[in-house]
Amino acid sequence: METIEPRSNLHKLFQAGVFVVTSEVGPPKSGDAAVIHKKAKLLKDASDAANITDNQTAIVRMSSIAAASMTVQDGFEPVIQVTCRDRNRIAIQSDLLGAYALGVRNVLCLTGDHMRWGNHPQARKVYDLDSINLISIVRGMDAGKFQNGEEIKPAPKFFVGGVENPFAPPYEFRPFRLKKKAEAGAQFIQTQMIFNVDRFKEFMKQVVDLGLHEKMYILAGVGPLKSPGMARYMRDSVAGMEVSPEWVTRMEKTPKEKWKDEGINVCVEIIQRMREIPGIAGVHIMSIEWEEAVPTIVERAGLLPRPKADQLSAPQPAPAGAVAG
Amino acid sequence: MKWFEFGPIAWARDFLNTHPKAEKFLDVIGLPAEAVVKKTIFGCQSCGQCLLHENGMTCPMRCPKNSRNGPCGGVRANGHCEVYPERWCVWYRAYYRSQTMPLLPGEWRKDMFRVHPAVNWELINTSSLLNELTGRAHGVSPQKPDEKKLAAEKKPAAGDAAKK
Ligand code: SF4
Numbered sequence: 400m401e402t403i404e405p406r407s408n409l410h411k412l413f414q415a416g417v418f419v420v421t422s423e424v425g426p427p428k429s430g431d432a433a434v435i436h437k438k439a440k441l442l443k444d445a446s447d448a449a450n451i452t453d454n455q456t457a458i459v460r461m462s463s464i465a466a467a468s469m470t471v472q473d474g475f476e477p478v479i480q481v482t483c484r485d486r487n488r489i490a491i492q493s494d495l496l497g498a499y500a501l502g503v504r505n506v507l508c509l510t511g512d513h514m515r516w517g518n519h520p521q522a523r524k525v526y527d528l529d530s531i532n533l534i535s536i537v538r539g540m541d542a543g544k545f546q547n548g549e550e551i552k553p554a555p556k557f558f559v560g561g562v563e564n565p566f567a568p569p570y571e572f573r574p575f576r577l578k579k580k581a582e583a584g585a586q587f588i589q590t591q592m593i594f595n596v597d598r599f600k601e602f603m604k605q606v607v608d609l610g611l612h613e614k615m616y617i618l619a620g621v622g623p624l625k626s627p628g629m630a631r632y633m634r635d636s637v638a639g640m641e642v643s644p645e646w647v648t649r650m651e652k653t654p655k656e657k658w659k660d661e662g663i664n665v666c667v668e669i670i671q672r673m674r675e676i677p678g679i680a681g682v683h684i685m686s687i688e689w690e691e692a693v694p695t696i697v698e699r700a701g702l703l704p705r706p707k708a709d710q711l712s713a714p715q716p717a718p719a720g721a722v723a724g
Numbered sequence: 725m726k727w728f729e730f731g732p733i734a735w736a737r738d739f740l741n742t743h744p745k746a747e748k749f750l751d752v753i754g755l756p757a758e759a760v761v762k763k764t765i766f767g768c769q770s771c772g773q774c775l776l777h778e779n780g781m782t783c784p785m786r787c788p789k790n791s792r793n794g795p796c797g798g799v800r801a802n803g804h805c806e807v808y809p810e811r812w813c814v815w816y817r818a819y820y821r822s823q824t825m826p827l828l829p830g831e832w833r834k835d836m837f838r839v840h841p842a843v844n845w846e847l848i849n850t851s852s853l854l855n856e857l858t859g860r861a862h863g864v865s866p867q868k869p870d871e872k873k874l875a876a877e878k879k880p881a882a883g884d885a886a887k888k
Contacts, residue, residue, distance in 0.1 A: 483789075488842065510789050510796050513807040526790040532842035546842070564797030569819045572836075576794040579839050591797055638798045638806040 406541075406558035406586075407504030408476050408708035409448045413587065413616045415711045418674065419681030420702055421478065421589070421618060422446040422693050424470065426461035435466045438690050439473040445694040446684065447705055448476040450507060450589075457484065457517020464494060468501040478560065479503050481537075482511025487527035488536065488546050495540060499555035507560045507589065508533040531583045534561055538584030559584060564591035565602035567639040574605040580615075587616040589683040594633070594642040596672050603676050612678030619673040622685040623692045624662035627651045663696055670700045733857070740858045741866050747858060754851035772847030773861040778835035780821025785843075787814045792840045795819070 405411040412419050422442045427434040442449050449470065453463040467477035479498055481491060495506065510530040514522045528536065536546045543554035561580040565573050577588065593599050599619070606612060624630050627650040634642035646665055653661040666684070673679050682700075686692050697703055740747045755770070762768030762783075766776055769785035775792065776783060784792050788807040795815035798806030803816040822836045844863075847855055855861040 510791060512798075513788055515788070515807050524788070524790075526788075527845070528842050529789065529791040529793050531793040531839055535839070536842075562797065567795065567797055567799040568801065568803050568813075569795065569799075569816055572794065572819045575837050579793055579837070582839050638800045638809075641801075 406556050407448075409478070409505050410558040410586070411708040411711060412447055412706065413680060415706075417447075417681075417706055417711075418702065419448075419616070419618065420446045420697055420705065421681065421683045422449045422690070423452065423683075423685050423687075424449045424466065424477075424690070425452050425455065425688060426463060426466040428458070428460050430461065432469060435461075435469045436473060439470045439475045441690050442693055443473065443475045444705065445697045445703070447681075447708075448478050448505060450478045450480055450683070453480040453482045453509070453511070454485065454517075455480075455512065457512045457514040457519070457522075459518060464498045464501065464503065467498065467503045471502040476505065477503055478505035478507050480507045480509055481533065482509045483526050483528045483530065483533055484511030484514065485525055487525055491528070491533065492536065492540065492545060495537065495557070496551075496555060499557070504556075505558045505560065506537055507562065508537060508585075509562055530561055531579055534559055534580060534583040534585050558586055560587040560589060561585040562589050562591070564639050565599055566591055566593075566595060566641040570598075570602075573602060574609055574611070577606060577611055577615075578609055581611050585615055587618060587680075589618045590620040591639060592620045592622045592633075592685055593669060593673070594630075594640070594646055596643070596669065598641060600676060603678050607678045612680075616680035617678055618681045618683040619670075619676070619679050620683045620685055621666050621669050621673065622687065623659075623666040623689065623696060624650055625689065626658045626662070627653075629662075659692070663692055663699065666692075666696050667699045670696070670702075737857055737859065740854075741864065744866055747854065747866070750854055751851050754854050755849070758851050758853055770849050770852075771843060772850040772852045772855050773844060774852035774856070775835075775840065777832055778822070778838075778840075779818040780823070780825055780836075782814050782818035782821055784814060784818065790843070791815065792843060794836075 405414055409419065422445065424435065424438045424442065451463040451467045451470065454460050463479045467479045470477045481495070486494065508530050514520055514524060537557050537559045539546060540551060541554060541556050543551050545551060563573060563577050563580070580588065606617070624646065627647065630642055630647045630650050633640050634647060649665065650658065650661060670682050673682055684693050684696060759768060759770055766781060766783050767786050768783055771785050788805065789796055795813055796806065799813045799816055800806060800809065803813055805811045805813040819836060822833055825833070847860060852861060858864065
């Protein structure tokens with residue numbers, strides 16, 4: 400792993416070798432700030448940072464950067480998602496500068512869901528960049544250069560991440576795509592929600608063989624199931640998701656009153672299995688519009704209390720003039 | 725780009741780089757010819773920086789997300805695209821095609837695993853063969869014949885003015 404001065408509190412935790420927990424805050428479909436503050440309060444003590452989604456599934460929501468600046472006020476570290484769907488390289492770079500000024504230090508680079516399945520299918524797509532280009536641009540900005548080579552002074556120092564989905568074909572290529580992200584400069588990776596542990600283990604074996612777990616911190620994506628119907632829907636209708644029959648039957652056998660409880664147990668069990676896989680640096684809990692479940696999951700998984708970055712002794716004392724945190 | 729260093733090709737390259745009109749002329753002839761062939765066979769989108777040979781002769785610009793670096797996370801289990809379920813994911817095909825293409829220099833198969841830079845949209849709707857020859861596709865910009873000399877003469881003057 401590169402030993403660089405930490406870019407953010409999240410980065411500090413990774414460097415200290417903590418098993419990190421991140422969660423997700425979906426901004427509201429309105430301008431209601433209270434929603435963000437409420438979610439931040441819920442998740443603050445249960446996780447180390449939260450992804451602020453950027454118009455996920457191409458449905459219009461509050462801007463991720465605006466929402467992130469609110470969680471910064473609440474003292475909760477945001478990871479802003481940046482997608483290439485709606486903005487070209489000019490807008491993205493300008494937004495990143497603004498986000499940095501507002502105290503955002505973590506960026507997650509995504510290609511972004513296509514608008515065809517969103518709520519504005521008539522919109523024009525942008526896709527000026529793809530996620531790997533975006534990662535290299537953010538890393539370039541970190542090194543003090545815009546995409547065109549012009550200098551930025553002082554450079555915005557971001558902790559840059561990407562995503563990977565081990566459950567979409569071509570399966571053999573997925574570890575190599577992750578390698579491309581490492582080459583582009585990604586520092587952490589969050590994976591798609593895992594409901595097929597065997598396939599994930601296989602994937603991680605290849606990743607470890609390629610030595611990628613030493614270049615990036617890999618967070619396994621997990622999430623609670625709400626009902627057997629949700630499990631079946633994910634298995635059959637969500638592109639790029641796999642749910643093993645094991646979990647579906649388990650949910651189906653549970654009586655209706657206990658669905659949510661059992662869903663949380665499934666999630667906890669998957670987290671336990673993730674902890675045994677070599678190369679995993681933490682988990683990313685995606686509770687789709689069900690933030691109340693996260694504290695319970697983290698508690699049952701035995702990951703509470705969360706360590707605070709400022710109480711850790713950083714392995715590398717930051718040099719003078721550092722802008723971390 | 726070793727082959728660019730051979731005599732006549734290097735000469736042609738330098739000539740085109742210093743004669744914008746000649747380049748323009750070749751582009752006007754070359755683009756339709758190239759587009760017709762590549763469009764009918766490969767569904768070319770005339771990006772002007774061709775990656776066909778690196779992707780098993782599959783045009784990555786046909787991906788609804790314009791991805792140049794491999795499949796997105798939404799590829800369906802049957803290898804179809806997440807956005808248009810009735811179509812193949814271009815990257816799914818590109819991967820398997822590139823790895824099974826016969827009689828190719830090994831280099832081309834490896835290109836599937838290399839990080840490709842962001843698309844240069846300035847080159848859209850120009851001939852990519854010509855861009856390859858002139859080096860435009862790799863970031864070489866055209867030069868006027870005496871540009872270097874002029875720049876050398878101008879610079880000190882501008883610097884002086886700024887100081888004063
Ligand atoms: S599934 Fe394939 S073709 Fe469709 S958007 Fe994703 S990468 Fe592009």
